[in-house]
Amino acid sequence: SSSSSSENDNDILSPLREAAHHLRTTDIPVAFPTETVYGLGADATRSAAVKGIYAAKGRPSDNPLIVHVCDLSMLRSLISSPSSSSSSSGQNQEEEKDPIPEIYHPLITRFWPGPLTILLPNPSPSLLAPEVTAGLPTFGCRMPASALARSLIKLANAPLAAPSANASTKPSPTAAQHVLDDLAGRIELILDGGSCSVGVESTVVDGLCSPPVVLRPGGVSLEEIRSVPGWEGVEKAYKDQAEVGSKTAPRAPGMKYKHYSPKARVVLYEVEGGRGEVPGADVREAVEAVGKKEVKSVAVIRTGRWPVAGGLRSQGLDGAAAAKDSGDMAEIGFVVREGQWLDEDDTTVLARLLEIDLGDDVKRVAHGLFAALRELDRRGADVIFVEGVSDGDDIAAAVMNRLRKAASDIRI
Numbered sequence: 001s002s003s004s005s006s007e008n009d010n011d012i013l014s015p016l017r018e019a020a021h022h023l024r025t026t027d028i029p030v031a032f033p034t035e036t037v038y039g040l041g042a043d044a045t046r047s048a049a050v051k052g053i054y055a056a057k058g059r060p061s062d063n064p065l066i067v068h069v070c071d072l073s074m075l076r077s078l079i080s081s082p083s084s085s086s087s088s089s090g091q092n093q094e095e096e097k098d099p100i101p102e103i104y105h106p107l108i109t110r111f112w113p114g115p116l117t118i119l120l121p122n123p124s125p126s127l128l129a130p131e132v133t134a135g136l137p138t139f140g141c142r143m144p145a146s147a148l149a150r151s152l153i154k155l156a157n158a159p160l161a162a163p164s165a166n167a168s169t170k171p172s173p174t175a176a177q178h179v180l181d182d183l184a185g186r187i188e189l190i191l192d193g194g195s196c197s198v199g200v201e202s203t204v205v206d207g208l209c210s211p212p213v214v215l216r217p218g219g220v221s222l223e224e225i226r227s228v229p230g231w232e233g234v235e236k237a238y239k240d241q242a243e244v245g246s247k248t249a250p251r252a253p254g255m256k257y258k259h260y261s262p263k264a265r266v267v268l269y270e271v272e273g274g275r276g277e278v279p280g281a282d283v284r285e286a287v288e289a290v291g292k293k294e295v296k297s298v299a300v301i302r303t304g305r306w307p308v309a310g311g312l313r314s315q316g317l318d319g320a321a322a323a324k325d326s327g328d329m330a331e332i333g334f335v336v337r338e339g340q341w342l343d344e345d346d347t348t349v350l351a352r353l354l355e356i357d358l359g360d361d362v363k364r365v366a367h368g369l370f371a372a373l374r375e376l377d378r379r380g381a382d383v384i385f386v387e388g389v390s391d392g393d394d395i396a397a398a399v400m401n402r403l404r405k406a407a408s409d410i411r412i
């Protein structure tokens, strides 16, 4: 009957309704899934609610937040100043102009909903709480591909300001469990939508300047943006450590970048012209170079070229057995292998060995990267050797950007 089907609808929608209600009536943010990473959302029009985000994350409030909308009319309501819309009904016979800047139209058509954030002028007065923009004249906005995210925004009937739902400095969360690990006790509600399909954050672009620029590489690649009319000349306006630091000397250990960082020390091996050495023979050296007296657990993240266990002697690297205890990681799509690193005579255990193979498909690497870093932390890795990917104009740029920020040591 029709009444039972509407009860079913209620069952499916009730967590969403509860989350929307929470967003409207409290100042405690709600964590929700998007196709990139989990966001920590609050009504972007209410200052008290937006302040709740900074409090829960422990994030400095000078870092602006991305505003998430469910449709274009919600976006237009944020950028059309009240005065201009009233004058258009009067003597001005001109066709009503779309308040969304022309340059963004082809990008929006092609990539929204999806992992792309655009910068827009913030009108004065603005509907957005000042805490969203951190004093900037612009705000970042995106329409997420996740239907769950868009439904939540629609039900809350408000644009949602949302940074990634990790504790400040930690890798971004790509599963509900990651949010719980970081923010338990600080928030009251997490909408669980499973693992995030993209796994790295949105690409942030600024089309208000000429030439337009990419401020952060992400889920939409440079290659894809460049193929859109008006964006052929787009430039990179972000700096990677590979470009900042010396090309010849490894970056000094101890220069810790507080970003995307697990507790373990991350050593990243760049891939340049097919180089990128396997930390096999030189692993002892590498372990010494990270400056820890005692390394009890060594972890390796492979992305396609390093041989299994990077040439380390190992035992118990049984995928099936490891898969058994990797639990919710099955959804992210990798297994954690555990073994032992033995000395040359196969007698002494030098360290415990953990290994994750993310495979050579860069989209899969992006999908599993943050989860892999978190999982190795959870298992007590002291140092994580990561095999870099070729930094092209595809999603690899986003992967390498995050890894360079997470790494305390980069080897070229």
Ligand code: TXA
Binding pocket: 034, 036, 037, 038, 039, 040, 063, 064, 065, 066, 115, 117, 119, 133, 136, 138, 139, 140, 162, 163, 164, 165, 200, 201, 202, 203, 204, 215, 216
């Ligand atoms: O995929 C994503 O973008 C995720 C999900 C939750 O949507 N969100 C996210 O937010 O990554 P967050 O706060 O961790 O990163 C926001 C990025 C920062 O790099 C920030 O500096 C930039 O966007 N941003 C936001 N508003 C800006 C503005 N007005 N001007 C320049 N950069 C801005």
Ligand code: MG
Binding pocket: 163, 164, 172
């Ligand atoms: Mg973030």
